[in-house]
Amino acid sequence: MSIDTAPKQSWWNRIAHPGQFVRWTQPLLWPLTAITVALFLVGLWFALFNSPQDYQMGDTVRIMYVHVPNAWLSQFVYGTMAVSALGTLVWRHPMADVSMKAAAPLGALFTALALFTGALWGRPTWGTFWEWDGRMTSTLVLLFIYLGIIALWRAFDDQLRAARIVAVFTLVGAINIPIIKFSVDWWSTLHQPASVFRADGPRMPPSILTPLMVMFAAFTFLFVVLQLKAMHTEIKRRRIATLQRRVAQGQPA
Amino acid sequence: MTGRQVFPPLTLRAEGLSCGRGGMALSQDLVFSVPSGQCLLLRGANGAGKSTLLLTLARIIRPLSGSFGIDGADEDMPLIHYCGHRNAIKPRLSVCENLDFWRTMNGANGVSSQAALARVGLGHLGDLDAGFLSAGQTRRLALARLLVSLRPLWLLDEPTAALDVDGHALVGQLIDTHLAMGGMVVAATHDPISLSKAEQVQTLQLGAVS
């Protein structure tokens, strides 16, 4: 019945050690930043200058280039958090705790931006900033879940103990998000006819698709860079907590 | 309490065990082996990690490194009685109700509730609400919980806390009986535990981490 906690030396475990993780990913930061900036420049140039108006919405389609990537990222970031939560609970991977904690604020911001740009897009097309349609409402609920998780992280004083508990809640949230999405869609169709304008449109000509894809990539790379940087800071913060405890313990003992 | 052997021969073994809280090692590279019929006393100043070690052995806290286990035990049989500082007694329930609850929850293979209460000196207080018990009496009720369900390994954190003089003697007798039945005890305490056979006792000094 004895449990073996000697670390196995596979690749997976080597980046488990905070110092190793920083050493491996530190050099990646600058090239990734360069790629992100390049992608943004190309994307913006395409989006603002080089893409046609939409036959139906005219120029407001340009907001989609900023709205859709954010909406997609809000789900993608929660996905990475759910995977990290599994990493924390199943494999007890220290970097999983750190990545889960670092991703939460980013996810929250991208979700908020998705709502912000969605509202600005809704105004000209539907006539109101806020429309209780299925997609926007479930994004709002997703934002509440993100803020709940951030509040949960901050409520714990011992971050090492907090990781597994927040991981459990993140997974419970991950299971419930599709259910929430389904129930909100069902609810919104029940209360008013399907919104006149379908967000992603029947088909997208390549001239609109390419800027969208580029902006997609730009935002995703932006998330990766910020996530890595936030993880490095979180590792330092944990190191500080350990040192402070050691100093505190150093005095009385 | 008959002296017959109740538990199979077991040994609590630990190698290079270091445990702590929040990533801070309080005690490191502990090696000990407690065979059946033996008692391990944990000595050390406050904050030396006695309670943390007990909670680690009780599988409540994960060890930082090293491993420990009970050899010779089958997996599913519950093996551990943990008796911490807090007595887990509900003041609004009567003494008997409290004990009966734990007897059912932990498996009623020990003595009857009434016999256990008598053994710890609370025989006459069965129907009293536990809220009216004094600290020492509540501690005795917590000790009675160890008697109503038979488990080989006892993890006692300051068992003699709040107990009077004959309370200390009671703890010694309970441990004696348990060891005679082939059980094992790991006790963190500052007071001397008087056992009948001195050779049954091992002592582990927990000091500051180097």
Next chain:
Amino acid sequence: MIDLGPHAAFIVWAYLGVLLAIFGLIGWILYDGRRTARKLAALEAQRPAR
């Protein structure tokens, strides 16, 4: 800037909002990183690493 049509304001506000938020986020992350690094360095200096 090309003609953004009747709803130009919304488009500009959308891009401006996203840009501001992103730069705010980047700024905060860099600031937080530097602040934590400085605090860590101070702690490490004050206490010789074992």
Next chain:
Amino acid sequence: MNAFVRMLTHELRLALRGGGDVLTLVLFFVIVGAIVPFAIGPDQALLARIAPGIVWIAAFLAMLLGLERLFRPDYEDGSLILLRHAALPFSLTVAAKIAAHWLVSALPLIIASPILAMLLAMDGEAFWRSILSLLLGTPALAAFGAVGAAVTVSIRRGGLIAPILIAPLSIPVLIFGVGAITGQQAQAAMLFLAALSLMALALAPFAAALAISSAED
């Protein structure tokens, strides 16, 4: 099996002997419902239309109130650690606690809901449907509430965080709960509500048990 029953009776005895708990929850439920006409106005037609929503919001808030009693007292007096050593698997113990929580906080509300129905001018047919939807939906609220309570049990001021975490999870319950009372697809909503409760009851004990055992005291 009798350990599970014993755990259930233990929790119920604790709650009922506490006296005040059940009564306060029911009073809270009725007061939340009764306040609405003061806020919105006594117009019967309007009240009748929003009555199902109010009943559900009052039930949701009342069950949030009862959450603090779920794990915190056991955490503070050390029982939670011992329950993890009990012969009964810990997730079953948590399931017993959820069942007791439902019996103590949800059932009395359903029994008291006729008062609210009268105050909010609900017609007979809507009243019976709301009783059924409450019966089907409140187990899910109890289950998600248990997960929220378990996740926040080891935080000193955990009571404040739990409602924030539980509210998003309970949105589908509210949607299908109210949908089951009025609206065209009431039948479909009722079935979704039942499915949601079953799913929540199946998931919550394990998630809550895992959250508590990860708390590492």
